[in-house]
Amino acid sequence: MSHQLDKAYDPKKYESKLYQKWEDSGAFKPEGNAHLRGLVGDEMQGDAEQRNKAYTDVLRMSSTGNDEAARSEKDPFTIIMPPPNANGHIHMGTAMFVIEDLMIRYRRMQGHKTLWLPGMDHAGIETQVVYERELEKQGKSRFDLGRDEFYRQVDAFTKSNMGIMTSELKSMGFSTDWSRLTYTLDPKVVSTVYDTFKELHDAGYIYRGNRIVNWCPFCRSAFADIEVKYREQVDPLYYIKYGPFVLATVRPETKFGDTAIAVNPKDERYARLIGTTIEAEDLNGPITLQVIGDDHIDPAFGTGAMKVTPAHDPNDWEIGLRHNLRVIQTIGTDGLLTPVAGKYAGMPVAEARTQVAHDLEERGLMDHIEYDYTHSVGYHDRCGTLIEPLTVEQWWLRVDELKKPAIKAFETGEIQIVPARFKKVCMDWLENLRDWNISRQNWWGIRIPVYYNATADKSLPEYIIGTEDDAKATYGIGGYEAETDNFDTWFSSGQWPYATLMATGDFDAQSGRPGFYPTSVMETGRDILFQWVTRMVMLGIFKTGQVPFKTVYLHGLITDEHGKKMSKSKGNVLNPLEMTAKYGTDAVRLALTIGITAGNDGPLSERKIEGYRNFCNKLWNVARFILGQLPDGYSPATPELHSPADHWIASRTAIAITSVTQAIEDYRFSEAGQIVYSLLWDDFADWYIEASKVSPNHDLLVHTLETILALAHPIAPFVTEAIWSEMPWRADQQLITSAWPIVDTRRTSNEQAQRFAALQDVVMKARTVIAEEQLSKPTLITTDKSLAESADLLQRLGRLGKVEYQEQGSGLYLGAAVPAWIAADAELIATRKHRLQGQLKAKQTYAKSLEGKLNNQGFVANAPAAVVADTRDRLAEARQQATRLSEQLKALGE
């Protein structure tokens, strides 16, 4: 016995140690993983000798030193990590980076120069909201601190979180290059964002405008349309009197900003009033309103006439633009009514609404009220505050031209989306995209680099884009005012792929090192497809002239086991750190990979994780058994295939290598995982290892184990590396930088493999009879000489007694792939009679359906020859077995 592993795999004993070793060895760096032969990945080409050489190199894996030449032929493979928000702990969504790690580890093993660049997001408004909640617990608000102090505290908060986050990401086994960790507020990133802003401005895509925006009175900031989430609710619908009109509104408090009454021009009731002005009695005295005709008005809604408040409703704003209406701001950025509201000035909106409605009723200006009006109302996505549409001066990005090449990139397939169904969704979204408000009035973020002219000299530019020094140079000391708005977080994170690479010096190829842009894959959540992915494409193409990534892989939401969203209030949240502590990191990684497909939500449960913990332990124990079998000082040689079982497992392994590789290439990670799972458990452990107990082939056992370790490594890096590290001949080498397995079919005999498959069939059928009849070590009889030769194997696998070769079979016919019987007396055969009849009937029905197929001229003529031939073979076999069964029944007096 050369080596003894622990009885069960203990993740804690290995994980942090192995991670440290990986990182210290430089394996996570693109420069550091270049020590494989660049032969993998071309497995289907090249002459057999070459392939075999590569194969055995892989098997014995004498670390061959650097082979830069071979490696440089392969494209770099790059993933930029979607930067997690540095405002808390990782969650199952963050843990989904396992998909990225899987791709990175796979490409690394294939010999690509892989770069997985980690990042952290200051996450503007989101972090601000998180921190304000912290302040609230201390009974404070950000206004108590003031802008500068608040910024300092949030800065310290995110920086300390970054440390926590980093160690949590490391604990997940993510093989990112930490030396390139980039933060969204790194000066180099910010400077790229500033450059882009200036370039966009100079190209005419940036403008400043006083327009209607989605205003959050809590955040005291404007937000983009996409950051507003609508909720359905029931409110009163007030029918108020305006001179000759009765108008329906849910917002009577905005009436002080009404500048027109709109009707549909086709509405005969009002058509003659269009173009006139009306005098109306109002709460603050008489007012004058013009009557306009606009197609937007639905004559069937309410009274068919609508009050137009351009300052506080997006549709009214549009109508206002069409008719040149005055814009009267009635609600301020503080959420209180402005002085134009007269005696209502200073009231919060909700209070003003009640008061105005009350006063209107009192003054006889209320026609009636509908109390159960259902409509949807916008709330701020992040803080949940009711959105108040109002007008403010903001910086806007003109998107008409910018979006065109982005749409084209999706359309032509230059950017692939996995799953493909999101291609059209992206294109449609971009088609309908309107100018993007990139100003935010929050305190935590990247300040827009604009300085305004504060001098009396109007010949100077109104504003400049640049640094404070630029401002001094232009306006003189004290002659300027800095913009206080920040960028929308998505404006800066929309530049993430190139901003990061530019910051780390990996954007362009430089002497001796490759460029990593465009990146290979952007893997992220489906929920931020619009907010983030489309913006990265738009800005990436503008700034670099190239798409930022070639493939977008989207994952869905991780839900509980019944597909319900995880939430604290439901109490169904699974914490990745708790789960990894309990079951090992690999178990969580496997659970997040297998059974979850691209673009779809994936259910997760503790039970599922437990199942994959068992898988890890199974793998461990397979290794434990094999290592325990090996003689002292064993060193593996190229395996020779001797027995049918050897050929069988070699062929199973070859099929698995091909299909796992293809599955990963096609982004079918769940399937890749399942294939490895089944190869290990169903084929290797359940059959080959059991068979090997009869006649062990050490080299093949080791080789197959190593192949499985390699195939499983991208998903389950720890347990595979742990086992690898326990193999004495691998002492100086890590699995993480070993080569991805390639197929060697040169010496595999299909015929031999088939012989083992036939034996398996006999074994399974024999086991069934033994279990059903509770037999103990019965004798197996066969008319097949080669099966009889495998007596010891049959005895072991099938729990059989003797195995006898006979010219003529007798006993209970098994109906297996090769003729075999379980020796039985007449009594036993009689008790099996009904089962035999059932078997016969099933065989006959099956044969009949195959006959029907083959008698069908259409089938024979149209189906591929292989399918027809296959059908004939199956028919012949079914007939033969049916004959044997009916003979046996006949012998029983049937």
Place this chain on the structure above:
RNA sequence: GGGCAAUUAGCUCAGUUGGUUAGAGCGCUUCGUUUACACCGAAGAUGUCGGGGGUUCGAGUCCCUCAUUGCCCACCA
């Protein structure tokens, strides 16, 4: 209102361009400690693949239609 997806075993889900008698994990029943593993092994039961129609030699897979569920987008005076 527009769009996308899902509907397959008790549960959660696979099923790649149509081609063996439809699979997996978990759960369930029975048996079992044999050179690793009870975080194990063996055997077993459970499916008119949501309904209906069509195309095809052949449909879980393609088309139409209906139903149910979920998600996205838009609108809502």
